[in-house]
Amino acid sequence: xxxxxxxxxxxxxxxxxxxxxxxxxxxxxxxxxxxxxxxxxxxxxxxxxxxxxxxxxxxxxxxxxxxxxxxxxxxxxxxxxxxxxxxxxxxxxxxxxxxxxxxxxxxxxxxxxxxxxxxxxxxxxxxxxxxxxxxxxxxxxxxxxxxxxxxxxxxxxxxxxxxxxxxxxxxxxxxxxxxxxxxxxxxxxxxxxxxxxxxxxxxxxxxxxxxxxxxxxxxxxxxxxxxxxxxxxxxxxxxxxxxxxxxxxxxxxxxxxxxxxxxxxxxxxxxxxxxxxxxxxxxxxxxxxxxxxxx
Numbered sequence: 001x002x003x004x005x006x007x008x009x010x011x012x013x014x015x016x017x018x019x020x021x022x023x024x025x026x027x028x029x030x031x032x033x034x035x036x037x038x039x040x041x042x043x044x045x046x047x048x049x050x051x052x053x054x055x056x057x058x059x060x061x062x063x064x065x066x067x068x069x070x071x072x073x074x075x076x077x078x079x080x081x082x083x084x085x086x087x088x089x090x091x092x093x094x095x096x097x098x099x100x101x102x103x104x105x106x107x108x109x110x111x112x113x114x115x116x117x118x119x120x121x122x123x124x125x126x127x128x129x130x131x132x133x134x135x136x137x138x139x140x141x142x143x144x145x146x147x148x149x150x151x152x153x154x155x156x157x158x159x160x161x162x163x164x165x166x167x168x169x170x171x172x173x174x175x176x177x178x179x180x181x182x183x184x185x186x187x188x189x190x191x192x193x194x195x196x197x198x199x200x201x202x203x204x205x206x207x208x209x210x211x212x213x214x215x216x217x218x219x220x221x222x223x224x225x226x227x228x229x230x231x232x233x234x235x236x237x238x239x240x241x242x243x244x245x246x247x248x249x250x251x252x253x254x255x256x257x258x259x260x261x262x263x264x265x266x267x268x269x270x271x272x273x274x275x276x277x278x279x280x281x282x283x284x285x286x287x288x289x290x291x292x293x294x295x
Contacts, residue, residue: 002250005042005070005124006276008268009213009261012047015227019266033064040272042070042124044213044259049074049129051088052106053113062120070124071117072157072211072257078106079150081143107150118154124257125184125209127156132161132196132222136170141177148181157211159186166199173180178205185251187212189242196222202245209257210249212242216262216273231264234271240278 010016011032026035036043039232045061047053061071061283078084078098087228090109096102117123128147134140148156158178160166165174187266191211215221216232223229249256256276260268 002253002256004042004246004250004256004279006258006272006279007040007042007044007260008272009044009259009263010046011043013263013268015263015265016269021266021269030064033061037065039070039269041068042072042257042259044127044261044262045071045073048076048110048113049077052076052090055113055116057115057231059116060117062122065122067121070255071122072124072127072255072259073117075113075126075128075147076110079103079110079147080128080130081134082294104150104284111151111154114154116169124158124255125211127157127159127186127211129159129186130161134160135162135248136164136174144177144181145184148183155184155209156182157184157186157209159188159213161196161198163196163198166201168210171199171201171203175203175205178203182206184209184211187245189214189217191217191219191221194219194221196255200245201210202249204249204252207253209255210253211257211259212246212249214258214260214262216264216267226263230262230266232262233264233267234262234274236262236274236278239275242275243278246279 017027017032022032022295026032077088089106092101093105096105104158106205112128114123134143144158164170175185183205185203185205187200187210190198191199192200202210202212214234216230216234217238218229218232220229246258256283260271260275262268262271
């Protein structure tokens with residue numbers, strides 16, 4: 001039976017930590033993860049996008065979560081073609097030329113850091129979120145294939161931020177490309193009607209896993225500060241609209257991950273609870289999250 005796992009994009013976001021979602025006695029580093037893992041079965045680890053963790057750190061992640069828990073881990077920014085500040089690299093690599101040799105070294109350290117998660121059975125997938133500058137075309141496809149070659153022995157998921165990949169005239173080709181790469185196509189929920197809006201399509205490209213990331217429906221998607229782009233409190237009606245697509249994904253995959261990235265106080269956690277309630281009638285209804293300014 002397909003497992004549908006619901007969780008959030010991160011468990012250490014400052015807006016969540018200061019919202020009061022974590023109770024007293026569970027606000028230290030270890031306590032937060034143990035508390036989170038007692039309520040959700042999956043989380044996205046986004047910190048490796050900004051800086052490479054150590055194997056010791058990810059070993060603690062594994063030790064502080066129960067068997068069957070999943071971490072979907074974002075790829076480091078350099079690996080996905082995002083602008084990368086020198087401070088985001090290990091100190092001994094900051095003076096290196098930005099070439100394939102540096103990419104190989106960053107990949108090797110990233111893979112080494114994640115090995116404890118894979119060895120413990122807690123790795124869901126690597127998440128390669130590509131920048132809006134990666135538009136469809138032969139050079140972009142070559143870049144994707146190079147990324148996949150580095151990660152050839154790992155579960156691999158792809159999120160595009162250029163909407164052209166999923167527009168009607170390109171959708172079939174993109175689906176075929178990701179299937180050929182054995183890469184999970186990450187579906188997204190964002191506001192629609194903007195030039196930067198990614199269509200909410202949800203193709204299945206691997207039988208192993210489907211992923212949906214809920215970014216919120218802020219009219220500032222693609223512009224403004226992080227809080228502007230992702231501030232949104234999902235309503236039950238908005239989430240219910242995804243149920244047919246989620247069930248269609250579950251019918252064709254072994255596992256589905258639904259991850260909430262609407263970082264507005266504890267809105268992501270509450271939206272995840274609401275979605276879980278919609279999927280499983282035995283879970284009590286949770287109130288619609290109210291969005292507050294982060295402190």
